[in-house]
Ligand SMILES: Nc1ncnc2c1ncn2[C@@H]1O[C@H](COP(=O)(O)OP(=O)(O)O)[C@@H](O)[C@H]1O
C-alpha cells in the first residue's frame with residue numbers, strides 16, 4: 001500500500017491540527033516510556049527472587065556489603081517493596097500519559113470542529129446543493145469522534161507497542177538466546193495477521209460508515225420534510241425506504257462482525273501456541289539445566305505481557321484504519337474550496353442599477369437554465385418578473401446574490417462587474433424574501449435583527465408596518481419577543497413570509513427581491529403590502545417575482561421569462577397591446593391565479609419581444 005499524494009495531504013492536515021499540542025503529546029510519549037520500563041522491570045525482580053530461593057543465595061548480593069547480614073526474609077521483603085514501588089510509579093506514569101494524551105486530543109478535535117463549522121459556513125451554495133445534511137452532520141460528529149479516540153488512545157498505544165518490542169527483545173536475548181528465539185518465532189505471524197486484517201477491515205468500515213450516513217441522511221430528510229411526506233401520503237413509501245437503508249447498515253455491520261470474530265479466534269489460537277512453545281521448551285531446558293526456573297518464569301511472563309499488545313495491535317491498527325477513513329471524509333469537506341473573498345469593495349455604496357448582457361447560466365453547463373439574457377434595470381425601478389415554474393426566475397435572483405458564479409455574459413451593478421464585487425458587499429446590498437423563507441427558532445426580534453443587527457426599535461417597527469406584520473405581532477402575548485417554533489411552524493405561511501419581508505426591509509437595501517414571496521398571504525394583506533411597497537417606490541431597485549397579475553400593477557416594467565429566455569419585456573400598457581403571453585394571460589383574467597405555465601404551454605414557444 002503505497003501512500004499517494006492524497007494520503008500525504010491527509011496526514012499533513014492532521015499534523016497541522018496538532019499545532020500547539022505537540023509538546024504535550026511528546027510528554028505523553030515520554031512518560032509512556034517510563035511506565036513501560038517500570039512494568040517490564042517487574043518480571044526481572046521476581047526472577048531474581050525465585051532464582052535466589054532455588055539456589056539458596058541471591059545473585060549479585062555480594063557487591064552490596066550493606067546487605068551481607070540480611071536474612072532471606074528481609075531480602076524478599078525488600079524485593080517485594082521494590083516491586084510495589086515499581087508498579088506504583090508505573091501506574092502514576094500511565095495516569096499522566098492518559099491525561100496528557102486526552103487533553104491534547106480534546107484540544108485538537110475542538111479546533112477541528114470549529115474549523116469544519118466555519119468552513120461549512122463559507123462553502124459555496126453549489127456544495128450544499130450536492131451534499132446531504134445528514135451526511136454532513138455525521139461527518140462533523142461521529143467522524144470527529146473517531147479521530148478523537150484515535151488521538152487520545154491509539155497513537156499512544158502504537159508508540160507503547162513499539163517501545164515495548166524495542167526494550168523487551170534485548171532483555172530476552174540477554175537472558176537466553178535459545179529461548180528468546182523460541183519466544184519470538186510466532187510473533188511475526190501474529191503481527192502479519194493483525195496487519196492483513198487491518199487492510200481488510202478498512203474498506204468494510206468505510207462501507208459501514210457510508211451505510212450509517214445514508215441511514216441518518218434519510219432520517220434527517222424525513223424529519224425535516226415530515227409535513228410534505230404526510231401531505232403526499234408518502235409514509236408507507238418512506239418507511240420502506242428507511243427500512244432498506246437500515247437493512248443495508250445491518251448487513252455491513254454484520255459482515256464486519258463476522259470477520260472480526262474470525263480474526264480473534266485465529267489470533268487466539270496462534271497466541272496460545274506461542275505460549276505453549278515457551279512453556280514446553282522452557283521446561284525442557286530447565287530440566288537439562290540450561291536455564292534457571294526464574295528465567296523460565298521471566299520468559300513466560302514477558303511473552304504473556306507482550307503477546308497481548310501485539311494482538312491488540314490488530315485492534316489498534318483497525319482504529320487507525322477507521323481514523324484514516326474518518327480523516328478522509330473530513331478532508332473531503334476541508335479540501336472543498338471556500339467562496340473566494342479577495343475582491344475589494346468599492347468605496348461608494350451600491351445604488352442599484354443592474355445591467356445584464358448575454359447572460360447564459362446553467363447548474364449543469366450542458367443544460368442552461370438561463371439563456372441570452374439582456375436586461376437593464378435602472379436604480380429605483382420596479383420590475384415584475386413572471387414566468388412558469390422552472391423558467392429560471394429564482395435562479396436569476398440567486399445569480400444577483402452571487403450565490404452561484406456565471407461564466408457567460410456579464411452582470412454589472414452600477415458599472416462594476418458583479419463577479420468583481422465581494423460577496424458580502426453584494427449580499428448586504430440585496431434584500432431577498434423567498435417563497436418558503438427560513439426563520440431561526442429564536443424570537444421574532446432576533447430574526448428581524450438578522451437583516452440589520454444594530455437596527456433601532458423604530459426601524460424594526462417601521463419595517464413591520466411596511467410588511468403588514470405589525471398587527472399580528474401585537475397580538476402575540478410577548479409581542480416581538482415571541483419565539484418562532486422550529487422553522488417557524490407556529491407562524492402561518494403568510495406570517496412567515498411577512499416576517500421575512502420585514503427582515504429584508506429593515507436593512508433598507510438598495511436592491512430588493514421578492515421571490516414569489518406574497519404567494520401565501522391573502523389578497524387583502526397582499527394589497528396592503530403592495531401599497532407599502534408602492535409608497536417606498538424608487539427607494540430601491542425592486543424585482544418582484546410573481547404568478548399573480550394583481551401583484552404587478554405597480555411595476556414600471558414587466559419581464560416575462562420562459563425556459564430561461566426573456567420572451568416579453570415592456571411596460572404593462574405595451575405588453576397589453578402586443579399579442580403575446582401577457583395579453584393572453586390577461587384575457588384569462590378570471591382565473592389569473594393559475595400560473596402562466598398552462599398558457600405558455602398551450603400557445604407554444606413564442607419568442608416575440610416588444611421593443
Ligand atoms: N440548485 C440547483 N441545482 C440544479 N438545478 C437547479 C437548481 N435550482 C434550480 N434548478 C433547475 O433550474 C431550473 C429553473 O429553476 P428555478 O430558477 O427555481 O425556476 P423558477 O423559480 O422560475 O420556478 C429548473 O429546471 C430547476 O430544476
Ligand SMILES: [Mg+2]
Nearest residue numbers: 393394515516
Ligand atoms: Mg422559483
